[in-house]
Amino acid sequence: MITVKNYVKPGTLEEAYEMNQKRANRIIGGMMWIRMGRGNVNTVIDLSGLGFDQITETETEFRIGCMSTLRQLETHSGLKETFGDFFKECTRHIVGVQFRNGATVGGSIFGRYGFSDILTAFLVLDTKVKLYKKGIVPLSEFIRMDRDRDILEELIVAKDGRKAVYLSERRSQTDFPVLTCAASEKDGTVLLSIGARPMKADVTETTIDEMEQAADTFTYGSNMRGSGEYRKHLGRVLAGRAKKALEEGNV
Incomplete structure (x- = not known):
């Protein structure tokens, strides 16, 4: 402690x-x-006194305050209407409801944890982060930036009509993930993100037909939850399941 x-x-x-x-x-x-x-x-x-604990929706985007909780992501009606069960799936295995009522979106994203379901999920959406000093930066760029002492104010997620699916593999329901996988499709272009490799999530652009091959391009390592070889196999399996879900519209 x-x-x-x-x-x-x-x-x-x-x-x-x-x-x-x-x-x-x-x-x-x-x-x-x-x-x-x-x-x-x-x-x-x-930061709880600065008004960053709400999710606001406009016709074109969602603005998710850094102090919004994972439970708010899980239950927000606008996110549900726009993205289906995507946010329910990326949060429901995270310990339990009491935990998700305390854990924040900002902490999950700014921490860039290797095991983060939340980071894996947001990477396949048109997501930007708003930083107090650096301004608005694409999330895919933010994860590659050196860590500093700026403040993450909010996430900005576009309502651009993409379909998204989230999957993970765990040894038990509420354990840390062995591997996480998210994919989205818009106008024939797929964004595929894989996390808990056990390194932090990363994202690549591909097509539906090439999703399993794209999963092979990620780097996989070993820890107590699985070997790099096992994770690479899981990457292809989860990418294949995501591909099927996108093709069949089960998102």
Whole structure:
């Protein structure tokens, strides 16, 4: 567990940003994963008072605040209407409802965790992140940026008519995933994302006919949940299932 000396709930983003520039300080989201680590934190910075805990919908996009919870993703009627069961599938195996009521979207994305179902899912949508200092950046670019002490304000997801499917393989229902897979199709172009490799998720562009071959292009490694060889096999299997779902419209 971590040891915290001070707790602060800033009133403005600028105040939060300035405090976060000190290496001994840390922004917290739901603090569901951070608390499992070790070490000392001088000051934890709570963003919950800055109004980033809502999902708003317009005719063209969703804006998902960094403090929105995974449970909000799972149950939001607009996301359900636009993307079907996509967000239900990428959240329902994450521990349990109580946990998902605390874990935040911003923490999942900014942390860029290798095991993240959430990062895998958002990579196949037209997703951008809004950072306090760097502005709006495509998520696929953000995951390759060096880690810094900027603040993630919100995710912006376009309503562009794409169909998306999410799959994962686990040793038990609420365990960390052995492998995660998401795919979306729009105008004949497929985005395929694979995560828990066990490295963080990445995304590639392909076609429906080439999805299984595209899965082979990812790098797979080994850990306690599976070997690289096993994960590569799973990558083809999950990509094949995603292909079938997209072809049959089961999304």
